Amino acid sequence: MSDCTTRTTCPYCGVGCGVLATPGKDGVAIKGDPQHPANFGRLCSKGSALGETLDLDGRLLHPEIGGKRAGWDESLSLVAERFSQTIAEHGPNSVGFYLSGQMLTEDYYVANKLMKGFIGTANVDTNSRLCMASTVVGHKRAFGADIVPGCYEDLELADLVILVGSNMAWCHPVLFQRLQSAKAERPQMKIVLIDPRRTKTAEMADLHLPIAPDGDVALFNGLLQYLADAGQLDQSYIDRHTNHFDEALTAAKMSLKALHAKTGLSADQLAEFYRLFAQTEKVVTCFSQGVNQSSEGTNKVNAIINCHLATGRIGKKGAGPFSLTGQPNAMGGREVGGLATMLAAHMEIGNPAHRELVQRFWQSPAMASEQGLKAVDMFDAVANGKIKAIWVMGTNPVVSMPDANKVANALENCPFVVVSDIMADTETARFAHVKLPALGWGEKDGTVTNSERRISRQRAFLPAPGEARADWWHMAEVGKRMGHPSAFDYRSASDIFAEHAALSAFENNGTRDFDLGEYASLSPKDYEKFQPTLWPRRKGQKGVSQRFFAGGHFFTPDGRANFVATPTDTETALAQPTKLRLNTGRVRDHWHTMTRTGKSAALSAHIAEPYCEISPGQAAKIGVRTAELVEISAAGQKVLARAIINPKLGHDQIFVPMHWNGNFSSNGRINALVPGKTDPFSGQPALKAAQVDVRAANMGLYGFMVTQATPAELHSTYWAKAITKKGWRVELAEKDAARAIEKTVRAMSGLEIGAADAHYHDPKTGQHRLAWFAGSQLQCALFLATEPVAVSRAWAVDQLAQIFETPAERYRLLAGRPGKDMPDPGPIVCSCFSVGANQIADAVKGGCTSVAAIGEKLGAGTNCGSCKPELSEFIDEFTLSAAQ
Numbered sequence: 001m002s003d004c005t006t007r008t009t010c011p012y013c014g015v016g017c018g019v020l021a022t023p024g025k026d027g028v029a030i031k032g033d034p035q036h037p038a039n040f041g042r043l044c045s046k047g048s049a050l051g052e053t054l055d056l057d058g059r060l061l062h063p064e065i066g067g068k069r070a071g072w073d074e075s076l077s078l079v080a081e082r083f084s085q086t087i088a089e090h091g092p093n094s095v096g097f098y099l100s101g102q103m104l105t106e107d108y109y110v111a112n113k114l115m116k117g118f119i120g121t122a123n124v125d126t127n128s129r130l131c132m133a134s135t136v137v138g139h140k141r142a143f144g145a146d147i148v149p150g151c152y153e154d155l156e157l158a159d160l161v162i163l164v165g166s167n168m169a170w171c172h173p174v175l176f177q178r179l180q181s182a183k184a185e186r187p188q189m190k191i192v193l194i195d196p197r198r199t200k201t202a203e204m205a206d207l208h209l210p211i212a213p214d215g216d217v218a219l220f221n222g223l224l225q226y227l228a229d230a231g232q233l234d235q236s237y238i239d240r241h242t243n244h245f246d247e248a249l250t251a252a253k254m255s256l257k258a259l260h261a262k263t264g265l266s267a268d269q270l271a272e273f274y275r276l277f278a279q280t281e282k283v284v285t286c287f288s289q290g291v292n293q294s295s296e297g298t299n300k301v302n303a304i305i306n307c308h309l310a311t312g313r314i315g316k317k318g319a320g321p322f323s324l325t326g327q328p329n330a331m332g333g334r335e336v337g338g339l340a341t342m343l344a345a346h347m348e349i350g351n352p353a354h355r356e357l358v359q360r361f362w363q364s365p366a367m368a369s370e371q372g373l374k375a376v377d378m379f380d381a382v383a384n385g386k387i388k389a390i391w392v393m394g395t396n397p398v399v400s401m402p403d404a405n406k407v408a409n410a411l412e413n414c415p416f417v418v419v420s421d422i423m424a425d426t427e428t429a430r431f432a433h434v435k436l437p438a439l440g441w442g443e444k445d446g447t448v449t450n451s452e453r454r455i456s457r458q459r460a461f462l463p464a465p466g467e468a469r470a471d472w473w474h475m476a477e478v479g480k481r482m483g484h485p486s487a488f489d490y491r492s493a494s495d496i497f498a499e500h501a502a503l504s505a506f507e508n509n510g511t512r513d514f515d516l517g518e519y520a521s522l523s524p525k526d527y528e529k530f531q532p533t534l535w536p537r538r539k540g541q542k543g544v545s546q547r548f549f550a551g552g553h554f555f556t557p558d559g560r561a562n563f564v565a566t567p568t569d570t571e572t573a574l575a576q577p578t579k580l581r582l583n584t585g586r587v588r589d590h591w592h593t594m595t596r597t598g599k600s601a602a603l604s605a606h607i608a609e610p611y612c613e614i615s616p617g618q619a620a621k622i623g624v625r626t627a628e629l630v631e632i633s634a635a636g637q638k639v640l641a642r643a644i645i646n647p648k649l650g651h652d653q654i655f656v657p658m659h660w661n662g663n664f665s666s667n668g669r670i671n672a673l674v675p676g677k678t679d680p681f682s683g684q685p686a687l688k689a690a691q692v693d694v695r696a697a698n699m700g701l702y703g704f705m706v707t708q709a710t711p712a713e714l715h716s717t718y719w720a721k722a723i724t725k726k727g728w729r730v731e732l733a734e735k736d737a738a739r740a741i742e743k744t745v746r747a748m749s750g751l752e753i754g755a756a757d758a759h760y761h762d763p764k765t766g767q768h769r770l771a772w773f774a775g776s777q778l779q780c781a782l783f784l785a786t787e788p789v790a791v792s793r794a795w796a797v798d799q800l801a802q803i804f805e806t807p808a809e810r811y812r813l814l815a816g817r818p819g820k821d822m823p824d825p826g827p828i829v830c831s832c833f834s835v836g837a838n839q840i841a842d843a844v845k846g847g848c849t850s851v852a853a854i855g856e857k858l859g860a861g862t863n864c865g866s867c868k869p870e871l872s873e874f875i876d877e878f879t880l881s882a883a884q
């Protein structure tokens with residue numbers, strides 16, 4: 001490790017990998033930190049590409065008022081004044097903060113303190129409501145506190161790992177790799193995947209249960225019933241450490257017929273799963289958004305926990321329920337009480353003693369006395385004018401909230417909107433009256449807590465760009481200007497962390513789970529040296545315990561865990577059988593609304609446009625073929641996406657990724673179609689369950705363009721753009737083929753069709769192909785056809801900026817025919833080494849029958865390893881076809 005290397009933590013997923021960042025002449029070199037206990041040196045594709053996302057293109061570098069550059073002082077004063085004035089006129093409930101699990105703990109702490117302790121309302125909610133809220137409530141109902149009982153090591157020690165509603169291969173890739181290594185060492189370890197879709201995660205599973213959407217409560221209720229019938233309960237644990245078992249078992253009872261109907265699984269599938277669970281002592285059940293983002297998300301969480309409590313498989317090595325948190329600081333946000341339903345340091349807003357304690361600690365003038373508005377309700381309150389001033393920080397709700405157009409309209413009509421972001425032009429920032437530039441990853445200092453309760457430092461290794469300042473500073477400066485100078489007089493993130501730690505330990509004495517007393521008087525120097533640690537860290541505590549509840553002590557009033565009755569009488573069948581069920585989620589190489597990963601050519605190569613997975617039967621029914629566009633609609637809103645026909649998908653289901661938005665595609669923002677239906681206990685929206693119509697989009701003209709210039713305004717019916725190493729690639733489609741191609745071209749690239757240096761036109765097939773050169777260097781190539789353009793994208797992208805001297809070379813380019821010297825790599829699978837599907841298929845055909853052998857030959861999978869599940873799929877498919 002060189003002197004210029006900084007130890008920090010990845011800003012993406014909740015695995016919380018340690019990163020070594022070394023700024024140098026050619027940018028920042030990124031490596032996994034071998035000493036970090038989350039990843040031991042590994043990084044996934046997104047972590048590995050962090051260096052590509054640190055440029056200042058598109059960054060917000062100065063405060064803006066009404067779209068014009070403004071000074072910090074006037075901007076902060078305006079925010080303070082407008083919030084104060086709104087509160088004076090309409091009361092504290094007329095303002096709100098909408099925050100993010102990507103804020104650092106210190107940022108979050110200050111925001112929560114300002115709103116709950118000094119403005120005096122709990123109208124502070126966060127995108128964690130869309131992410132982890134059901135788990136929070138599920139944990140509290142069962143354990144009396146929001147605790148993840150185990151740690152990552154448990155996944156490695158388990159003999160059975162169950163993944164429920166988790167696409168771990170793509171969403172928690174380094175943890176997935178740890179699990180893969182553990183299984184390679186102990187092949188007897190079993191992995192079960194429960195997901196309606198067969199995802200890349202299934203590549204590692206011994207058993208994939210393609211459960212009916214929202215069949216999870218029934219599945220785990222059925223398991224509880226099975227365990228009871230088979231005499232496989234841990235009766236002594238139940239008797240000594242829990243309450244309400246009988247109620248839970250009674251509620252779980254259902255006929256076999258109902259069980260099959262709700263889960264969509266056969267008797268054999270159920271029996272195999274139930275037997276595995278019953279027979280294995282060391283079981284870890286990991287769950288993620290297929291569980292949380294549901295109108296019965298909280299009951300799903302409790303149905304899972306019930307089975308672990310009933311078998312005493314909790315808090316032990318290799319056993320327990322394990323919530324996989326999404327965002328880098330989802331957990332830190334919960335620790336500071338960043339949600340509208342909590343107080344600080346895992347205290348309860350509904351508990352007067354807790355409120356009094358926090359108020360005394362903060363010396364606050366106006367404590368919130370009840371829960372505030374949860375995300376969906378908060379934007380409803382903006383829409384109906386109850387909230388008149390809102391501050392959005394570190395999240396992009398116009399893309400990520402359900403009923404996204406309603407959110408956009410609400411912000412448009414809100415009298416005062418503040419947005420703190422690192423980027424100047426997000427779909428949310430467009431509605432801001434005041435924009436405040438935040439420090440981004442690598443520029444800011446603070447802490448994050450990962451899925452296993454491990455607190456790690458994010459450290460700055462880059463100078464602050466422009467006038468950007470830390471998020472906590474935005475909040476603290478407004479707090480001071482609202483009349484609380486001493487309460488918000490922080491000099492650094494370290495000051496804030498120490499205060500947060502002190503509050504967690506304040507009059508705690510072991511009564512509350514969350515305790516960082518050890519750090520209550522941490523010095524800035526110690527903060528600099530802070531090593532990744534699990535909590536609790538009580539003052540004077542000897543050693544760090546990795547697990548909760550081994551001794552059966554819970555944080556409920558009587559110290560016993562609660563079984564929760566989770567009846568399955570909620571409707572799981574399609575409400576309107578004529579509609580399709582829209583499932584949404586993530587792709588391997590993009591992060592949410594793409595403001596950062598969209599800057600990386602390596603990450604943008606894997607999947608470059610919005611797509612819709614659809615079953616062959618459904619595709620045939622609507623008359624759409626692979627690669628044509630489909631139109632997905634609901635409530636008068638429409639999304640266009642590329643059809644991918646997936647034979648393993650249920651007939652009445654489709655899947656569309658959540659990432660694409662107006663900055664990268666014409667109409668890919670899927671949340672425009674997802675209604676704001678929520679779980680009754682957690683308020684978390686059912687983001688995987690919209691009812692939609694799908695039909696063929698019937699485009700008259702399709703296009704594909706590679707261009708060195710950043711595409712200007714794109715006006716075609718459909719477009720999607722992705723950055724490449726030498727420029728951009730753009731997918732296009734026009735509804736009306738007769739519409740002048742010339743117009744399309746000009747709108748797309750500013751280039752004149754008449755000025756193209758090479759043309760190819762085939763009136764029979766309706767194909768037009770054009771290329772523009774600067775000297776002999778390819779500047780832009782455009783391929784147009786009446787059906788989806790059949791040109792290798794990866795190959796075409798590689799042609800940009802190449803030299804084409806002779807007419808023959810240029811002709812070959814327009815023919816889309818790779819020359820012998822430039823073979824077509826096929827769609828990119830390994831983003832680290834740009835290895836494409838054709839290359840991998842050739843290698844497999846040539847005798848590479850293991851992932852390692854492919855790696856040796858092509859390099860694919862040998863850096864971050866995120867593509868390994870895809871590589872093994874190639875091998876499986878080849879072996880299968882060879883066997884037939």
Ligand SMILES: Nc1nc2c(c(=O)[nH]1)N[C@H]1C(S)=C(S)[C@@H](COP(=O)(O)OP(=O)(O)OC[C@H]3O[C@@H](n4cnc5c(=O)[nH]c(N)nc54)[C@H](O)[C@@H]3O)O[C@H]1N2
Nearest residue numbers: 013165166167171214288289290326327585586588591592
């Ligand atoms: N590459 C990448 N990784 C990420 C992120 C990212 O944006 N990109 N975001 C991070 C964040 S914030 C989060 S929250 C996590 C999310 O991580 P995951 O939860 O693993 O990801 P998702 O793709 O949202 O959804 C997981 C799966 O739930 C399935 N599912 C849908 N409905 C049901 C159901 O009713 N039952 C069951 N059992 N399964 C169902 C979907 O088919 C999907 O495959 O990922 C984190 N990691």
Ligand SMILES: Nc1nc2c(c(=O)[nH]1)N[C@H]1C(S)=C(S)[C@@H](COP(=O)(O)OP(=O)(O)OC[C@H]3O[C@@H](n4cnc5c(=O)[nH]c(N)nc54)[C@H](O)[C@@H]3O)O[C@H]1N2
Nearest residue numbers: 130131394395396400420421422438584592593595658687
């Ligand atoms: N349909 C559907 N919708 C979903 C989901 C789904 O599965 N399906 N998943 C939901 C889930 S789990 C989540 S977590 C959300 C995520 O959704 P969002 O939180 O909206 O997504 P991000 O793109 O991560 O937004 C982060 C914003 O913060 C900015 N930013 C980055 N770093 C900083 C910083 O240091 N400070 C500040 N102030 N800003 C910064 C980024 O530029 C970006 O604008 O989406 C939810 N929406």
Ligand code: SF4
Nearest residue numbers: 010012013017044047
């Ligand atoms: S798994 Fe990947 S995205 Fe998640 S923290 Fe590790 S490197 Fe970052």
Ligand SMILES: [Mo]
Nearest residue numbers: 130131326327
């Ligand atoms: Mo999330």
